[in-house]
Amino acid sequence: xxxxxxERLKGNLEKLKLDRISEVLDSHNRxxxxxxLSYTDYLDGIIQEEACFRADRSTRTRIKxxxxxxxxxxxxxxxxxxPSLEKRKVxxxxxxxxxxxxxxxxxxxxxxxxxxxLAIALGxxxxxxxxxxxxxxxxxIVSKLRASLSDNSVEQGFLCI
Numbered sequence: 229x230x231x232x233x234x235e236r237l238k239g240n241l242e243k244l245k246l247d248r249i250s251e252v253l254d255s256h257n258r259x260x261x262x263x264x265l266s267y268t269d270y271l272d273g274i275i276q277e278e279a280c281f282r283a284d285r286s287t288r289t290r291i292k293x294x295x296x297x298x299x300x301x302x303x304x305x306x307x308x309x310x311p312s313l314e315k316r317k318v319x320x321x322x323x324x325x326x327x328x329x330x331x332x333x334x335x336x337x338x339x340x341x342x343x344x345x346l347a348i349a350l351g352x353x354x355x356x357x358x359x360x361x362x363x364x365x366x367x368x369i370v371s372k373l374r375a376s377l378s379d380n381s382v383e384q385g386f387l388c389i
Contacts, residue, residue, distance in 0.1 A: 248281035249274045290355040296363045300348045310342055318346065322353050 241250040252274060260270040291299070302322055307315050326333055333350065335343035351361040364372075375381075 246278055248278045252277050287356055294351055294361040294363050296348050300345045302349045305345055
């Protein structure tokens with residue numbers, strides 16, 4: 229590839245906001261030459277890089293806007309600490325079928341049993357699956373409801389996990 233074509237390609241990648249392809253272009257060029265990749269395999273490789281980069285960035289953005297107080301995952305949850313909890317039911321929740329079924333999930337119990345951990349882990353999982361989440365406590369919900377009652381407004385799309 230000539231210098232002029234390379235500069236034009238880099239400029240077009242920047243205009244099209246294909247940031248990851250721009251970053252990996254040189255290494256993929258070398259790899260394609262070393263492995264004698266077909267044009268299709270070469271394009272597939274750099275486009276796959278961009279797609280993964282964008283998916284990861286979208287997930288990180290959803291997690292950031294969810295306003296979790298901290299990040300937890302289901303893998304970090306110690307089921308032996310809470311033996312009365314049915315692990316299979318919890319794992320079923322993490323399939324997120326309840327969202328498609330338009331069902332609610334509610335964690336009830338005394339302090340210190342892992343409700344917040346599970347709620348955050350469920351929300352993080354939903355973010356990874358492409359759902360937008362807003363974390364909130366019962367106190368948050370009550371506060372918003374009181375405020376909406378006082379000024380006769382309702383905030384649309386308010387969902388707490």
